[in-house]
Amino acid sequence: MNxxxxxxxxxxxxxxxxxxxxxxKDISSDTSxxxxxxxxxxxxxxAGEEPVAFDHDCREGICGMCSLHIDGHAxxxxxxxxxxxxxxxxxxxxxxxxxxxWRSAAFPVIKDLVVNRGAYDEIxxxxxxxxxxxxxxxxxxxIPIPQADAEESMDAAACVGCGAxxxxxxxxxxxxFVAARVSSLAKLPQGRVEGARRAKAMVAKMDxxxxxxxxxxxxxxxxxxxxxxxxxxxxxxxxxLCAKLED
Amino acid sequence: xxxxxxxxSLGRKLVMSISGCFLVLFILIxxxxxxxxVISGDAYNMICGFLGANWYALAxxxxxxxxVLVHFVYAFWLTWQNRKARGNVRYAVTVTEKxxxxxxxxxxxxxxxxxLGLLLHLSHFWAKMMxxxxxxxxxxxxxxxxxxxxxxxxxxxxxxxxQWYNVVLYLVWFAALWLHLNHGVWSMFQTAxxxxxxxxxxxxxxxxxxxxxxxxGFAVVVxxxxxxxxxxxx
Numbered sequence: 001m002n003x004x005x006x007x008x009x010x011x012x013x014x015x016x017x018x019x020x021x022x023x024x025k026d027i028s029s030d031t032s033x034x035x036x037x038x039x040x041x042x043x044x045x046x047a048g049e050e051p052v053a054f055d056h057d058c059r060e061g062i063c064g065m066c067s068l069h070i071d072g073h074a075x076x077x078x079x080x081x082x083x084x085x086x087x088x089x090x091x092x093x094x095x096x097x098x099x100x101x102w103r104s105a106a107f108p109v110i111k112d113l114v115v116n117r118g119a120y121d122e123i124x125x126x127x128x129x130x131x132x133x134x135x136x137x138x139x140x141x142x143i144p145i146p147q148a149d150a151e152e153s154m155d156a157a158a159c160v161g162c163g164a165x166x167x168x169x170x171x172x173x174x175x176x177f178v179a180a181r182v183s184s185l186a187k188l189p190q191g192r193v194e195g196a197r198r199a200k201a202m203v204a205k206m207d208x209x210x211x212x213x214x215x216x217x218x219x220x221x222x223x224x225x226x227x228x229x230x231x232x233x234x235x236x237x238x239x240x241l242c243a244k245l246e247d
Numbered sequence: 248x249x250x251x252x253x254x255x256s257l258g259r260k261l262v263m264s265i266s267g268c269f270l271v272l273f274i275l276i277x278x279x280x281x282x283x284x285v286i287s288g289d290a291y292n293m294i295c296g297f298l299g300a301n302w303y304a305l306a307x308x309x310x311x312x313x314x315v316l317v318h319f320v321y322a323f324w325l326t327w328q329n330r331k332a333r334g335n336v337r338y339a340v341t342v343t344e345k346x347x348x349x350x351x352x353x354x355x356x357x358x359x360x361x362x363l364g365l366l367l368h369l370s371h372f373w374a375k376m377m378x379x380x381x382x383x384x385x386x387x388x389x390x391x392x393x394x395x396x397x398x399x400x401x402x403x404x405x406x407x408x409x410q411w412y413n414v415v416l417y418l419v420w421f422a423a424l425w426l427h428l429n430h431g432v433w434s435m436f437q438t439a440x441x442x443x444x445x446x447x448x449x450x451x452x453x454x455x456x457x458x459x460x461x462x463x464g465f466a467v468v469v470x471x472x473x474x475x476x477x478x479x480x481x
Contacts, residue, residue: 072342073344100339171332171333172329173256203255212328212329212332212333213259213260214256214260215352217347219347222345222347231443234441235440237257237438240257244251
């Protein structure tokens with residue numbers, strides 16, 4: 001398969017970027033999207049050009065390191081997968097593919113397609129600790145947790161913190177990420193204890209870092225590689241408002 | 248805690264949610280009063296008399312104006328922050344994500360259309376009714392040159408909707424309101440934290456019912472009075 005790639009090239013955070021077109025030829029349909037970029041970079045290095053910088057790590061959809069806005073979709077055209085899990089057979093032979101970095105004021109571009117997602121780490125840090133017993137391994141059934149709560153907590157905990165939600169949101173809002181973190185702990189007895197403090201601290205940090213206000217479009221859940229529901233945002237709203245009213 | 252309604256994103260959104268809820272409730276009451284005009288002009292004029300320049304009607308109008316102002320100011324404030332958060336460089340390729348309604352991404356645009364319609368509406372009715380009474384006058388001249396009392400709402404409706412361009416403008420206004428409420432009504436529950444996956448279909452259904460009821464309730468008055476003006480039966 002052959003493709004024309006329109007890729008955002010930007011030397012560093014301070015430079016002005018622009019799209020540049022590249023041709024990739026004889027790509028097997030079973031090549032993953034990131035492997036296709038590896039092939040392009042290999043060609044670029046052989047031609048003495050600067051390779052395209054992009055984030056990646058595990059390449060099995062669990063680390064949250066890959067990003068990319070491909071033809072208008074965070075993590076490409078497939079639902080519920082990260083960029084590393086998409087394959088060239090999902091595109092048409094001869095197609096032009098536009099590849100952009102995440103666009104959000106809180107995620108500044110570092111180089112080419114790589115953005116700084118440190119803001120999410122700062123929100124996580126603001127979330128603080130959970131009260132759990134250390135020392136010996138506790139009995140697995142010592143604290144009964146209803147199955148539904150455990151499932152909901154795990155659904156939220158599936159968030160890999162990739163930033164697709166804020167990158168997709170027209171308001172640059174990080175609500176789905178913050179909601180997933182708050183929700184996964186709020187549904188478990190171990191995290192419940194600090195629930196009010198955590199919700200307030202994480203929302204305050206999110207606001208401080210310049211993320212936008214959620215307008216309930218639901219675009220984040222549509223593009224989330226882990227299909228995290230905006231029902232967690234409703235829970236975050238509930239947690240935060242109840243915590244504030246208790247102050 | 249008093250300031251989380253201004254200095255927190257979730258607090259500011261709660262203000263949008265509550266003020267929006269208040270405005271929806273007002274619109275439902277307004278719609279119920281309008282429908283009276285279709286049934287009986289005299290009964291409608293009784294309501295107009297009741298809601299003239301009395302202290303309670305004026306207090307109600309002031310609270311309502313405050314509700315509109317708060318909803319309007321917060322909308323621009325939130326949108327300004329959102330545009331800043333999105334950054335200066337926009338995506339070259341954008342798509343409508345699966346399951347995302349157009350209106351949810353264009354609430355400010357729809358809100359501005361609603362406000363413009365409201366200004367037109369105030370000039371058509373409020374300025375000829377309550378405002379005239381506040382100025383101490385007891386009669387008002389409407390567009391066709393006839394002089395009526397400011398409590399003769401039925402006559403003012405009859406004249407306004409005998410003009411085809413007003414009919415078109417009001418129907419466009421109601422359509423914008425339909426779209427705005429289609430997202431706004433379920434969204435206010437979500438913002439208040441009162442939603443989950445089980446309730447989304449129910450809340451979205453409720454939003455459709457409320458917005459459609461409001462559209463039909465208002466449109467029927469406009470259409471009936473335009474039809475009456477065409478057949479000349481009154």
